[in-house]
Amino acid sequence: MASAAAPLPVPKEEPPAASNEVVSPADALYDKCAQRSEGTVFFQRDLSNMQVAETMADLTLLLQDLCDRHLMKLMTLEGEPCWKLRSRSEADKLRRLTPDERLLYHHIDQVQAEGVWSKALRMRTNFTQQNMTKCLKSLESKDLVQSVMSVKFPNRKMYLLKHLQPSEDIAGGPWQSEGDFDTALIDAISSVIAQHIENETCIKVPGNWNDYGQHDRAAAIAQKKAQVLGVQDIEDAPAVKPYQSYRDPNSSRLVHKNSPQYPTAASVATWLNSKEVLRGKTCREDDMEQLLEMMVLDGRLEKISGTNYRTVLTATDTKIYNGFVDAPCGNCPVFDLCGDEGEISARTCVYFGQWLETQSEEV
Ligand code: SF4
Known part of the structure; x- marks a missing residue:
């Protein structure tokens, strides 16, 4: 890395610009350097090749003049002297310092x-x-x-x-600003990353994709009630068939891709840096891992085999009804007390009565 050399230039007043001003050799050298990209470091050979100064002694004098006027900064890079340009406005501010x-x-x-x-x-x-x-x-x-x-x-x-x-x-790191975590930036970047990982690990399919039997839910319940009302003992009723919610073929839902290239912290960091959304900051693999782990804890991503991540699909994407979950026993508060004998049984069950809109048998 280049380091600034110790000598402090003596302040020198910049001569006022005139309309038909003849450009001095020092300014000509400055203008040639200014044509290069910002932050370029110039070595003696680069400056000599610009052919503004005829001899090395002349070049040294020009460089000294530019350094005195703060238009150039003398540095050393691996022991070799080099120079960097300052903007004219910055040089002007420096000349006015005490x-x-x-x-x-x-x-x-x-x-x-x-x-x-x-x-x-x-x-x-x-x-x-x-x-x-x-x-x-x-x-x-x-x-x-x-x-x-x-x-x-x-x-x-x-x-x-x-x-x-x-x-x-x-x-x-990239997630901090002035010592604090930048929550607005973290929210924005995690949304961008969630979308990227969703694109990589999921595909959108029609609402009725892979739907092996469409049922009318209301009709299925009515049919079930009719069956139950027709039998004396609820336990004699036929097993409830698995039920899948009706899915609209015009809607879409997400499913996981089959064997995708799962994103890792390193691949997502590389992708994010290529998008240049961090305003000059670079996201390292460790920084990205920190963010992805936070998204796992938030339930937006899940980790697959140690280093890979994929989108978590919500219950509405995967929800499948079945008779047991739908029936009162599935979430009964007295399930453990219910049995064939005793006060709480299927015969006396009030929950079944409410669900089937029937009367329970009195013991
Ligand atoms: S009380 Fe009713 S709902 Fe609860 S477990 Fe017994 S039969 Fe099922």
Whole structure:
């Protein structure tokens, strides 16, 4: 990783732009560098190949000029000097800083996305607390620096450059924002993931798909009542046939795919990162596993063979009626007390009476 070099450039006023201004060689070099993508790191050979400076000595002078005007930042990458461009507006803000503010900015710039604790900054600069607070507030008000509460050490206020995304160590994973879990983001992302996993593991079929016998539920109950009314002993009645609810062929329902490619935390994380919905953050496999496990606990997903996940189908997708569940015994509060003999029996059962709209026999 490139690190900012120690020397602090002496502030230099930017000359005012004139309409027919002749571009200086330093500005010509800056403009050529600005044509490259943002954040490009330039080595001496790259700058030399731009053929703005005729000799290495000239190039060194141009670079020194740009660094003095804060338009370029000198860094080292694996021991080799390199330069990075600053925007003209940022350079302009830096030129207006006081020496103390500039020193603080330099220290904060060095740590990049890792951020630096305010106490560590004070030790490095030997500033008084009062001066330190004043300079940091000024840098924040000029939109050059931001402060973030550390997730790892909740009492520590960390400072980093305004345009940088805080590292996961200080801001938490992709599901956290400013130290807290971002519930709105988690809800939105889990809905997107639930839909993705549903697409991968389920298919939509017509409402009457795989329906082996359509029955009219009301007619089936009426038929059953007629049978029961025709026999003396309820236990002599024929067994109730399994009953399936009527399914509308025009509706649709979900069923699990046969042998799908089950998504894993790694595959879902890769898919989510490819969609770039996390606004610059990257979701690692561990982060995704955390979210998928939460969705399992919420009953939205189920885990298949350790690492694979699939959609949980709701009861309405799979509900099949049968006579036993429908009959009162299926959820009778005195089931354990009911027997052939005694006060509670099928002969005296009030629940059957209500269900069949008949009178129970008195003992
Ligand atoms: S009391 Fe009635 S409903 Fe309950 S178990 Fe006995 S027969 Fe079934």
